[in-house]
Amino acid sequence: MVVSVLMVAEKPSIAQTLADALSPGHKYSSRTGASPACKVHEYEGDFYGQRAWFKVTSCAGHVYSIDFPPEYNNWDRVEPLTLFGAPTVKQEANPKLRMPKHFQTEAKGCSYLVLWLDCDREGENICFEVIDNAVPYMSSAGSQQQVWRAQFSSLAPVDLKKAMATLGSPNKDMSDSVDARAEMDLKLGCAFTRFQTKYFQGKYGDLDTNLVSYGPCQTPTLWFCVRRSDEINAFQPESFYTIDVTVAKAGRDLQAQWDRGQVFDMPIASLFMNIIQDDNAKAVVNDVSQKEDRQARPQALNTVAMLKMASTRLGLGPQQAMHMAERLYLDGYLTYPRTETNTYPKNFDLQGAVRAQSGHPAWGSYSQQLLSNGLARPREGVDMGDHPPITPVRAATEGQLGDAYRLYDMITRHFLATVSGDCKFLRTRVNFTIVGEGFSVSGRKVIDPGFTAIQRSGEMEDVIIPDFKKGETIEIKRVSMGSHKTRPPSYLSESDLLSLMEKHGIGTDASMATHINNICERNYVKLAEGRRLIPTQLGIALVHGYQMVDNELVIPKVRANMEKNCTLVADGKAEVLPVVQHCLRLFREKFIYYVTNVELVDQLFETIFKSLEAAGRPLSRCGDCQRYLSVVDRKPVRMFCKTCNRIFKMPQNGQMKLYKELKCPLDNFELVFVANKVGKSYPICPMCYDDPPFGAREEQGKHWNLDHPIYKKYRPAVMSCIADNCSGTLCLDVDSGPKWQIDCNVCLQQLSIFEDKAHKIKATSDTCEECGSVLLEVIFNKGKSPLPDGELERKACLVCDEIFNTHTVSKTGKNFFRRNPGKGKDIQCICQGKGKGKKGKGGKGKMRRTQRVPLGGLWRV
DNA sequence: GCAAGGTC
Numbered sequence: 001m002v003v004s005v006l007m008v009a010e011k012p013s014i015a016q017t018l019a020d021a022l023s024p025g026h027k028y029s030s031r032t033g034a035s036p037a038c039k040v041h042e043y044e045g046d047f048y049g050q051r052a053w054f055k056v057t058s059c060a061g062h063v064y065s066i067d068f069p070p071e072y073n074n075w076d077r078v079e080p081l082t083l084f085g086a087p088t089v090k091q092e093a094n095p096k097l098r099m100p101k102h103f104q105t106e107a108k109g110c111s112y113l114v115l116w117l118d119c120d121r122e123g124e125n126i127c128f129e130v131i132d133n134a135v136p137y138m139s140s141a142g143s144q145q146q147v148w149r150a151q152f153s154s155l156a157p158v159d160l161k162k163a164m165a166t167l168g169s170p171n172k173d174m175s176d177s178v179d180a181r182a183e184m185d186l187k188l189g190c191a192f193t194r195f196q197t198k199y200f201q202g203k204y205g206d207l208d209t210n211l212v213s214y215g216p217c218q219t220p221t222l223w224f225c226v227r228r229s230d231e232i233n234a235f236q237p238e239s240f241y242t243i244d245v246t247v248a249k250a251g252r253d254l255q256a257q258w259d260r261g262q263v264f265d266m267p268i269a270s271l272f273m274n275i276i277q278d279d280n281a282k283a284v285v286n287d288v289s290q291k292e293d294r295q296a297r298p299q300a301l302n303t304v305a306m307l308k309m310a311s312t313r314l315g316l317g318p319q320q321a322m323h324m325a326e327r328l329y330l331d332g333y334l335t336y337p338r339t340e341t342n343t344y345p346k347n348f349d350l351q352g353a354v355r356a357q358s359g360h361p362a363w364g365s366y367s368q369q370l371l372s373n374g375l376a377r378p379r380e381g382v383d384m385g386d387h388p389p390i391t392p393v394r395a396a397t398e399g400q401l402g403d404a405y406r407l408y409d410m411i412t413r414h415f416l417a418t419v420s421g422d423c424k425f426l427r428t429r430v431n432f433t434i435v436g437e438g439f440s441v442s443g444r445k446v447i448d449p450g451f452t453a454i455q456r457s458g459e460m461e462d463v464i465i466p467d468f469k470k471g472e473t474i475e476i477k478r479v480s481m482g483s484h485k486t487r488p489p490s491y492l493s494e495s496d497l498l499s500l501m502e503k504h505g506i507g508t509d510a511s512m513a514t515h516i517n518n519i520c521e522r523n524y525v526k527l528a529e530g531r532r533l534i535p536t537q538l539g540i541a542l543v544h545g546y547q548m549v550d551n552e553l554v555i556p557k558v559r560a561n562m563e564k565n566c567t568l569v570a571d572g573k574a575e576v577l578p579v580v581q582h583c584l585r586l587f588r589e590k591f592i593y594y595v596t597n598v599e600l601v602d603q604l605f606e607t608i609f610k611s612l613e614a615a616g617r618p619l620s621r622c623g624d625c626q627r628y629l630s631v632v633d634r635k636p637v638r639m640f641c642k643t644c645n646r647i648f649k650m651p652q653n654g655q656m657k658l659y660k661e662l663k664c665p666l667d668n669f670e671l672v673f674v675a676n677k678v679g680k681s682y683p684i685c686p687m688c689y690d691d692p693p694f695g696a697r698e699e700q701g702k703h704w705n706l707d708h709p710i711y712k713k714y715r716p717a718v719m720s721c722i723a724d725n726c727s728g729t730l731c732l733d734v735d736s737g738p739k740w741q742i743d744c745n746v747c748l749q750q751l752s753i754f755e756d757k758a759h760k761i762k763a764t765s766d767t768c769e770e771c772g773s774v775l776l777e778v779i780f781n782k783g784k785s786p787l788p789d790g791e792l793e794r795k796a797c798l799v800c801d802e803i804f805n806t807h808t809v810s811k812t813g814k815n816f817f818r819r820n821p822g823k824g825k826d827i828q829c830i831c832q833g834k835g836k837g838k839k840g841k842g843g844k845g846k847m848r849r850t851q852r853v854p855l856g857g858l859w860r861v
Numbered sequence: 862g863c864a865a866g867g868t869c
Contacts, residue, residue, distance in 0.1 A: 068863095
């Protein structure tokens with residue numbers, strides 16, 4: 001019997017590597033599965049003594065990502081503090097890839113599942129995402145273990161085969177630690193980000209960011225930049241002095257180095273100066289030494305090293321470099337670009353990789369030379385067991401790669417450099433004394449350029465000096481005292497920042513570039529010349545603000561502590577729940593403290609940014625207070641009412657003007673015209689745009705021009721809502737007759753009038769004598785009136801629940817109709833005049849009739 | 862609209 005085995009890798013390229021390594025004779029067929037991204041490779045082989053049909057496929061990273069349920073994603077209605085205790089849901093990380101479906105279909109009929117995900121915590125976590133989708137659809141494996149985990153430390157065929165022979169089980173603890181980290185990151189990141197964003201955007205009109213974000217990785221990343229900027233600002237320059245001696249030999253002037261380097265005392269420097277300046281002073285050579293020195297060939301490239309080099313040598317930002325490297329990887333030019341390993345695995349085919357370059361127009365001959373002379377043994381480094389260092393796979397020209405060629409060129413030259421010899425050079429040092437003070441002149445001559453022949457930036461220039469002999473006297477050409485000042489350090493470069501992040505464990509090889517990009521995008525730092533990161537006033541205010549409130553919010557320790565706690569979970573020394581709860585409780589406290597002390601941060605913002613009021617320009621009238629709303633034209637574009645203390649989100653693109661001074665029929669706000677250069681121009685109501693009426697939440701942010709169906713459905717502004725604390729407007733649903741319904745456009749309270757009976761209602765200019773509310777005019781159909789006769793006009797007060805007959809066209813004279821409020825209770829009709837009620841009980845001239853009030857009468861529902 | 866982590 002042939003059993004089926006499903007094997008799953010972390011990404012498509014590894015599935016292919018697996019099939020190549022494990023299928024007998026490299027014979028396998030490939031097809032597309034339910035996911036457009038992940039192929040399925042199939043072959044027949046042996047699985048622990050059974051004949052088996054193998055299906056090798058992959059994920060594309062995580063199947064799921066964590067988020068809040070939709071109801072928690074409304075920034076206006078959810079208090080950020082509640083996020084700490086909010087539930088979370090797992091969503092498909094990329095629904096287009098249809099990964100769950102992919103595993104469900106491939107799992108059918110399989111008895112065994114072998115998980116080949118990357119051997120790190122994230123990989124372990126993805127194992128369980130796969131298990132959740134696959135196992136319920138698999139066939140029984142009898143008494144055998146059904147789910148297996150391959151543990152491999154390299155992707156070399158030998159290692160993969162070894163892993164296949166020694167399968168283990170997935171580690172739930174490691175997986176749990178990832179869930180723990182994800183939940184904490186989500187909750188505290190979102191809580192702080194939402195609070196800060198709303199707080200500062202509600203106060204300032206010229207914040208130059210859409211989002212005032214906080215995160216356990218991005219915030220410490222910013223902290224590094226601000227700390228350096230603080231150091232620069234606090235820097236006090238100090239004077240120091242040098243003795244600059246120029247000697248001459250063979251017609252050449254040579255600048256000598258003073259053995260003391262520099263002194264910080266002016267009198268001392270002058271003293272030496274006086275001694276040396278003596279007319280009789282002589283420079284006598286006391287030593288000439290020559291030493292062979294070498295510059296070591298570089299280490300193999302891992303991600304961080306590549307990003308640093310791309311930044312310093314190519315001027316490419318980490319994010320940009322990462323994208324290029326990914327492209328080159330996907331197109332088969334490079335090995336996987338996300339790796340921490342900077343040493344080649346033992347069985348890495350270095351020869352093959354060099355041979356692949358031997359036909360290249362720029363470095364083909366160099367590669368051939370390397371091959372014929374023999375490759376140098378690469379330097380040792382760290383093997384993290386994830387992926388080999390970043391290495392070119394096949395040769396490519398500028399024509400093939402376009403823009404990305406620069407990066408490819410850098411990586412390939414670097415690769416060739418790692419298997420080239422060291423750069424050897426001869427250092428010559430001539431020591432001489434002038435009245436007992438030591439000086440020297442140095443020269444350098446390259447003996448063997450080694451790797452610098454291919455890695456241009458490593459190139460060294462010769463410094464040739466004439467020959468000197470011990471004991472000889474040299475001519476002193478000039479002596480002077482140099483006065484200098486110590487200089488502050490520079491702003492951090494991208495490369496410096498990457499090093500710091502790596503050192504402090506902020507982010508991963510795959511995410512560091514994103515964190516740096518984030519702080520740029522949020523306008524916390526600006527990229528300056530030499531790819532240096534200068535914090536903006538916003539970035540500085542934020543970091544200094546955190547420091548004043550709670551320094552632990554911003555220092556790298558924040559991340560380190562979380563990681564430490566997650567490690568406890570991964571090592572099985574702690575349970576997920578208590579760890580997550582502990583950390584969240586801690587951060588909840590920090591959050592509360594931050595919120596209560598945010599004024600400290602705000603003090604810093606105050607000096608930098610303009611208040612909403614100062615930044616806005618008056619545009620249109622508020623529907624509630626009839627004063628002018630102001631618009632803040634910079635993003636996020638918003639309007640605000642100073643009097644009502646309310647902010648209205650507005651469309652982010654387009655010029656805003658007043659629209660014919662027309663008012664929104666629903667809420668009386670003056671309409672605003674949004675003029676777009678591209679696309680449509682349209683009028684909107686600030687209120688309806690920000691908070692769509694009648695619960696049309698899903699339409700938030702959409703255009704609410706006057707053609708919107710909701711404006712046709714409702715006859716507006718019947719009167720103000722009668723609910724407590726509601727400023728809404730009661731609007732008549734024009735489609736609802738004859739069972740007329742009146743809805744509040746804000747609190748959504750629904751009222752209805754005279755089920756089945758009323759013909760038409762509208763607002764009048766009369767008010768109720770008792771409560772002062774606007775009275776509605778209610779017109780009944782002839783014959784359908786609860787009253788015996790004809791067509792009546794009445795006015796109704798929604799607040800007092802009363803209806804007044806004001807006029808009748810019947811012959812029965814003046815009627816008065818009153819109703820006792822309450823569902824199911826009787827209403828009474830008292831006809832005054834000469835009417836004749838069917839069941840009239842009153843005497844002459846007075847008629848009484850009772851009728852059961854239908855449910856859904858004239859009271860709140 | 863938010864975090865950080867995978868990868869496409």
